[in-house]
Amino acid sequence: MSDQETIVQIMPATDWVAVYNMDGEESAEPIVCFALVETVENGVKRRDVRPMCANENVIDFADDAENFLRVETLEAFEEGEGEEEEEEEEEAVEE
Template sequence: MSKSTNILQILPANGWVAVYDESGEESAATLVCFALTETLDNGNKQQHVRPMCADGKHIVFADDAANFLRVEELAEFEDEDEEEDDVEA
């Protein structure tokens, strides 16, 4: 039996980003929304909240990317970036 995922609900993601590893450096992409999903795998149902972002003309699950690290509030990500700049100076 195959695994299928359905989106049950879309939730706003204002102020949240997906953080990716880009050749050892962290980069962030703005999230479009969070999706409450339900996956049916061999008769077992599981629900998860998953981040979604824009990829060209499509909206995709951010956590499907091989270089996905985490979801973080934009303000927190920017604060970390500023702290790294201070250390380098």
């Protein structure tokens, strides 16, 4: 647990998504910004860039969610979905 967290800077995040595990399926939510966060833990300072997503009227850190998997570009996520569908079609044809 950190003693203190401070957002130092916020940068817009265009075409980036946070990928979550939703009941075994991957789901993506748009990232609204990246935050440069300074954390002081046991007297030691550390800086990290963290993704933030909007959830209704709240903007929160995406990586705090238990089902958070990763951050990637929207394009890469959409390409990955197409590859999974192609693999499933190939498996169905082979059977």
